Amino acid sequence: MTAHVVADERLDEDAVPGRLPGGPGRIAFEIDARHNGPLGTRAASAQYVVDGLPLWVDWHIHPVSLAHWPSDSTVVFDRHGITRTPATLSEYLNRGEHEPASPNTLDDHEAMRLALVPIAGKQLARRSPEAARTIEFLGGRADGDHLASLRELLNQFEHLGRSDSFAAGHAYVDLLETLPPRLSR
Structure with missing residues (x-):
């Protein structure tokens, strides 16, 4: 799982397939997976191809106002000074209501x-x-x-x-x- 924190007003703009942050290799497949996150957040899943092999990444995109680092996460880079929550990643993502699923073809x-x-x-x-x-x-x-x-x-x-x-x-x-x-x- 990879978290991406964005300005509140850019949530919908930055959380759509085709706008995922760059990563290793190239994206072979990406899909809106917002139903995997709490209300007010977004999620996307992508398959990258790195050196000819697949790498699956679940992106969780959170606005700064709702962002917290789960207790069992490793923070690699934080430019916003986000606080840590006592909840684990699973607890954090499964709290409350979730976003409705987007229609997929x-x-x-x-x-x-x-x-x-x-x-x-x-x-x-x-x-x-x-x-x-x-x-x-x-x-x-x-x-x-x-x-x-x-x-x-x-x-x-x-x-x-x-x-x-x-x-x-x-x-x-x-x-x-x-x-x-x-x-x-």
Whole structure:
């Protein structure tokens, strides 16, 4: 998770896809995810491609008037002198009411599924019990060879024309195949 604090009057201007802060690599996919933040804040999710591999970043954009650093966060740069809250990140983001979800297109939904395939791969590498559920959520087979299922999922999204995200997903699965078998299954 990455926090970005902006002037109150610039919240809506700075928190839309296409206006995310620059980062490593290039953005392959971004989506408005405001429903993931409390009222008065914004959120966006983006997949960057760095050296041919995918990097997922959840951006939380907060106006200065509502910004606090969660107790379990590491502040890298703060030009506003924002105070720390005793709440953890999860507690801070889940407090009160949330922003309503913005409407996304079918293409956005499918591109999001493509961008999440490497997340399922990361879960496999970490031996997370969530991996099978994520693969199933994305429309893949949760039983059997998980890496083969991830490849099948990726190939289902080739028609989207998102070549950067597609190639990065395949490069990540290729990398996973180099792990010892017990880590990748």
